[in-house]
Amino acid sequence: MSTHYLPEGLPTPSSGPDGLAAPYWEGTRAGKLRIQKCNGCKAWQWGPEWVCHRCHSFDLGWEDIQGHGRIYSYERPHHPVHSALNGHGPYIAVLVELPAYGNIRMVGNLLGDPLQTVPIGGAVQAVFEPHDSATPPYTLVQWRLV
Amino acid sequence: MADRTLRGKTAIAGIGETIYYKHGQSPHSEFKLALQAIVKACEDAGISPHDIDGFASYGNDRSDGPRLAAALGVKELKFSNMFWGGGGGGVCGAVGNASAAVATGMADCVVAFRSLAQGQYARYGRSGAAAAVMGEDAFLFPYGVMSPAQRFAMKITRFMHDHGIRQEALRGIALACYHHAQKNPNAVMRGRELDEEKYDASRWIVEPFHHLYDCCQENDGSAAVIVVPADRAKDMAKKPAYVMACGQGGDHRSAAPVHNMPNYPSSHFGKLAPRLYEMAKMSPSDMGIVQCYENFTGGVLMSLIEHGMVKPEEANEFLVKDNLIVEGGRMPLNTSGGNLAECYMHGLELVIESVRQIRGTAINQVKKNDAAIIMGGPMVTPVSSLILGSEATL
Ligand SMILES: [Zn+2]
Numbered sequence: 001m002s003t004h005y006l007p008e009g010l011p012t013p014s015s016g017p018d019g020l021a022a023p024y025w026e027g028t029r030a031g032k033l034r035i036q037k038c039n040g041c042k043a044w045q046w047g048p049e050w051v052c053h054r055c056h057s058f059d060l061g062w063e064d065i066q067g068h069g070r071i072y073s074y075e076r077p078h079h080p081v082h083s084a085l086n087g088h089g090p091y092i093a094v095l096v097e098l099p100a101y102g103n104i105r106m107v108g109n110l111l112g113d114p115l116q117t118v119p120i121g122g123a124v125q126a127v128f129e130p131h132d133s134a135t136p137p138y139t140l141v142q143w144r145l146v
Numbered sequence: 147m148a149d150r151t152l153r154g155k156t157a158i159a160g161i162g163e164t165i166y167y168k169h170g171q172s173p174h175s176e177f178k179l180a181l182q183a184i185v186k187a188c189e190d191a192g193i194s195p196h197d198i199d200g201f202a203s204y205g206n207d208r209s210d211g212p213r214l215a216a217a218l219g220v221k222e223l224k225f226s227n228m229f230w231g232g233g234g235g236g237v238c239g240a241v242g243n244a245s246a247a248v249a250t251g252m253a254d255c256v257v258a259f260r261s262l263a264q265g266q267y268a269r270y271g272r273s274g275a276a277a278a279v280m281g282e283d284a285f286l287f288p289y290g291v292m293s294p295a296q297r298f299a300m301k302i303t304r305f306m307h308d309h310g311i312r313q314e315a316l317r318g319i320a321l322a323c324y325h326h327a328q329k330n331p332n333a334v335m336r337g338r339e340l341d342e343e344k345y346d347a348s349r350w351i352v353e354p355f356h357h358l359y360d361c362c363q364e365n366d367g368s369a370a371v372i373v374v375p376a377d378r379a380k381d382m383a384k385k386p387a388y389v390m391a392c393g394q395g396g397d398h399r400s401a402a403p404v405h406n407m408p409n410y411p412s413s414h415f416g417k418l419a420p421r422l423y424e425m426a427k428m429s430p431s432d433m434g435i436v437q438c439y440e441n442f443t444g445g446v447l448m449s450l451i452e453h454g455m456v457k458p459e460e461a462n463e464f465l466v467k468d469n470l471i472v473e474g475g476r477m478p479l480n481t482s483g484g485n486l487a488e489c490y491m492h493g494l495e496l497v498i499e500s501v502r503q504i505r506g507t508a509i510n511q512v513k514k515n516d517a518a519i520i521m522g523g524p525m526v527t528p529v530s531s532l533i534l535g536s537e538a539t540l
Contacts, residue, residue, distance in 0.1 A: 011287040016280030025284075047282060047403030072410070073300035073307070078350040081293040090353065093291050095300045095405050105405050109289050120307050140288055 004129060005109045005142055006091060009084030012131070013138050021048045023062040028139040031128050035104060037063040044102035067126025069096035069143070072105060074118040090114050096124055096143055111144040119145075151425050152242065154540045155249040157379035157386035160191025160372035161498045166334050166489035170265025172366035180209035180261035181217060183368035187257060191372045192383035198372070200225030200256030202244040204236025205492050209261045209368075225253035229394070229530070233294065234439050234485075235523030237493035239530030242392025244373040254378075259370035260494045282403040294441060295361055298525045299352040302444030305411035306355060309458040313355060315465035316443035317345050319479065320359045320486060322470035323440060326510050327483025334365055335487035360443040362485040369494035371501065380537070387501040387534045390517070391425035393418040394530035401527045413448035413524030418531060423454075426517075426533040430454040433533075434514030435503040436477055437496035438521040440485040445524030450479075453521055453531065472510040481510040493522045497532065504536050 015022040027034040036045040040057030051058055073095040080086050092110040097103050110118060111127060124143040131138050162183045164174075172179060188195045195218040201211030202225070211226040225247040229236030237260070244256035279287045291297060305311070324340035327333035340359055348358040379386035397409045397417055409416065423429055436455060438446045447465065450456045455477065456464050470479040482488045482499040489495050500518035502508040508515075518534045 006288075006290055010290065011279040011283070011292075012277060013284035013288050014278040014280045015284070021280075021284060046406055047285060049403070053399060053402075073304040075291075075296065075299040075303060076350075076353040077290060077296050077299075078353060079295075081296065082290070085290060090350075091290055093289050093296070093300070095304075095410075105410075107286055107289055107291055107405055120304070 004131065005111060007084050007088055010082060012134055020050065024048065025138060027062070027064065028128060028141055029137065032064045033067045033126050033141060034062045034064045035101065036060045044104050046104035046106065065098070065101055067141070068100065069098045069106070069124050069126070071095070071118060071120055071122045071124055072097040073120065074110065076114070092116070092118060094118065094124070094143055106141065108140070108142045111142050152245050152249055152392055153390050153425055153427065154388050155376055156245040156373050157376050157388045158241070158371045158501050158534065159374045159379045159382045159384060159386060160187040160193065161370070161501050162186030162188070162190055163332065163369045163495065163498060164367045166332050166491065167366040168334055169364040169366060172263045172265065174263070176261050176263035177209050177213070179263060179366070179368035180214060180259060183261065183370040184214065184218065184257050184259060187370040187372050190384060193255065193372070195219065196221055198255050198257050199223060200227070200244065200247055200253035202227040202229070202240040202247070202256055202258045203260060204229035204231070204240045205233055205260065207260055208267070209259070225256050231526055231528050233441060233523050233526045234492035235526040235529045236394070237439065237497065237522035237530065238392055238520055238532035239394035239522070239528070241371060241373065241389065241497060241532055242394060242530060245389045245392060248373050248375055254374065256373045257370050258373060259368065260492045261368035262491065263366040264364050265366060285404045295352050295356055298442060298445065299356055300405065301411055301525055302355050302442065302448070305444070305448055308411055309461065311447065311458065311461045315447060315461050316355060316360055317342065318465040318467050318470060319440070319443040319446045320345060321467040323480045323484045323486040325467065325471050326481050327487030329509050330482050330488055333483040333488040334363065335483060355444055356442060359486070362441050362490045365490045367489055367491055369491045369498055371494070371497055385505045386537070387504040387518070388537070388540060390428065390533040390535040390539060391422045392530065392532050393422035393425070394528050396527035396529065413445055413452055414527055414529045415449055415452035415521065415524070415531060418529065419453045422531055422533060426535070428517060428533060428539070432517045433519040434512055434516060435481070435500050435518035436479050437484070437500050437518065438480065439493040439496060439523050440480070441524065449521040449524040453519065472512055478510070478512050481508060481512060493520070496520050500534050504534060
């Protein structure tokens with residue numbers, strides 16, 4: 001059984017030529033979840049950006065965080081929009097809010113039965129999903145109910 | 147300083163549409179479709195295309211304004227404008243930008259248009275096969291969050307959850323759009339009636355809340371409107387539809403990446419709508435003509451609420467077909483069929499329908515036809531909306 005929630009062949013993440021998101025993807029490879037924290041005003045920021053939206057400092061650091069969150073919203077796509085998903089059936093994407101980190105939100109899949117009832121507000125824990133045989137290898141962050 | 151407003155300074159004097167085609171069925175190129183719609187709009191206005199002096203569009207329209215100007219033999223190009231953002235968020239903004247140019251004397255006769263022949267280019271509802279994705283997409287695509295339906299569904303899920311709104315409210319919206327398309331000869335969904343059973347039985351695109359009939363089609367075609375100064379419009383061929391107000395924009399950080407906009411469960415009209423009504427010096431109850439862009443019916447729901455047309459606590463009760471159709475409905479909605487059932491012309495067909503309603507020449511004519519509100523591109527950012535009015539509203 002595959003250790004990946006979705007089939008192989010979906011687009012793979014890249015930090016891109018500007019490298020803005022590179023610390024995040026390097027972190028997930030090492031089993032760390034990290035997001036931006038402003039060294040000027042200490043605001044948490046996600047997704048990555050070059051400047052702090054609060055104090056306009058360009059001195060943004062990256063900080064390892066605990067992967068504890070709660071489900072803010074969800075969806076269960078049925079219609080496949082990518083050839084890798086043809087015939088796969090429904091799956092669950094969740095929008096997870098992280099109350100300990102300024103309520104920033106992350107998107108991932110909810111592990112387990114794709115037909116399960118999804119509780120909005122339910123507590124979830126981050127789970128690393130390595131794709132070691134991809135070129136280059138990458139690691140996604142998924143979520144499971146706790 | 148003079149009053150800083152668009153109110154009553156410009157008018158839509160001409161409208162033009164091509165035949166609307168199913169996705170990929172246009173026998174004409176996208177650029178030719180744009181030309182056809184613009185020439186028709188000029189004929190309707192009783193002017194020569196040589197006298198257009200500006201172009202405004204949105205959604206990264208591929209029909210380049212300066213090339214259109216050359217093709218049409220425009221004497222002098224004075225305004226060339228593209229509204230940032232994808233989808234139909236800019237539909238009303240393009241008309242507003244055209245109006246701003248005309249009201250300030252930058253140009254005298256500006257066409258706002260949209261042209262789409264998606265068969266010639268990538269579809270919206272199909273994701274590209276690109277192996278590596280970067281930027282925000284890197285945080286969404288690997289999780290199967292790719293298409294517009296998938297990117298917006300979680301906003302709707304949360305909004306419905308917060309307000310206790312049921313699927314049936316979305317069904318009412320879809321049924322009204324399909325109903326109005328049945329008498330419209332240019333509607334792609336003419337002859338394809340929709341009833342409750344068919345809606346309920348339709349397959350899920352994205353659960354919860356997005357059945358097949360909650361999602362827009364993809365189509366080919368083009369539409370255009372001609373914007374001129376108000377004092378010129380009153381002497382032209384057709385009854386003017388005056389631009390009473392336009393608003394565009396987004397809430398605080400509405401484009402924050404990876405679903406981090408602070409006001410998440412929103413169509414992003416919450417701040418814009420009060421500005422719009424203030425400029426028009428009108429209120430939601432003045433709007434006899436209501437046109438709302440359906441990318442998804444959940445977007446319509448949120449737009450109607452954020453524009454004050456429906457209260458969230460009344461949405462379940464109010465959003466039923468009988469209230470939304472022209473035959474006796476309290477708030478006829480998308481009277482030509484809209485994006486869902488007339489044509490997904492990224493909302494410009496809604497602007498054109500509003501002009502026909504104000505003129506009194508619509509197929510599904512409403513009685514209270516002095517003021518129209520058009521809401522463009524819910525949930526994307528930036529969004530835009532527009533109020534048009536007859537002479538009586540000036
Ligand atoms: Zn800061």
